[in-house]
Amino acid sequence: MRKSFKLIMMVLIFSTVAVTARGQVSSDPLDRLFFDGFNDDSYFVKIPVDVGTGIGAIVGAVPTALVACGFHFANATPSYTREAATVTMGLFTKSIGFLVGLPFKTVKLIFWDSPKYVYGGITGDTDPPSQINPVTKTVVSEY
Numbered sequence: 001m002r003k004s005f006k007l008i009m010m011v012l013i014f015s016t017v018a019v020t021a022r023g024q025v026s027s028d029p030l031d032r033l034f035f036d037g038f039n040d041d042s043y044f045v046k047i048p049v050d051v052g053t054g055i056g057a058i059v060g061a062v063p064t065a066l067v068a069c070g071f072h073f074a075n076a077t078p079s080y081t082r083e084a085a086t087v088t089m090g091l092f093t094k095s096i097g098f099l100v101g102l103p104f105k106t107v108k109l110i111f112w113d114s115p116k117y118v119y120g121g122i123t124g125d126t127d128p129p130s131q132i133n134p135v136t137k138t139v140v141s142e143y
Contacts, residue, residue, distance in 0.1 A: 008070060032090045033057075035097035038105055045104045052100025053093045060092025 034053055038045045067088045071081040 008066060032086055033093050035094040035101070037098065038101055041105065041108065045101055045108055048104045049097045049101035053097035055100065056093035056096030057089065059096065060089050063092070064089045 035049055038049050064085050068081050068085040071084045076084075
C-alpha cells in the first residue's frame, strides 16, 4: 500500500510540473496529443507515427486515468483535471509516436533524401540538360 501511494504521488507531482511547464498553447486539446514533428514527410513516415500515437493512447490510458482521478480527489477544478489528463496522455502519445516513426524517418533520410540531395533531385525531365536551350527553355531539335 505504501509503494502504491508513493507511485501515485510521484505521478501527480510529475503531471503537475508538466502542466505548469508546457510550452505550447492550443485552443483544441486534441492538437496537443499528436506528434507533429514529421508532418512534412511522406506517408511512409506519417503512418507509422500515427500507429505509434494509437499505441501510446492505449498504453497511456491507465496512467492518464490515475492522474485524472488524483486531481479529482484533490478537489481540483474540472478544467485542471482535463488539462492534467491531456498533458499526461500527450506525454505517452507523442513519445511513442516519435519512437515508432523514427526508424522510418531514418530509412527515408538514408535511402530517399540523401540520394536525392547528392544527385540533384528528381527533375522529371526525360531529355538530357544539353538538349535544352537555357534561354527559351525549349528542347533543341537535332533534325
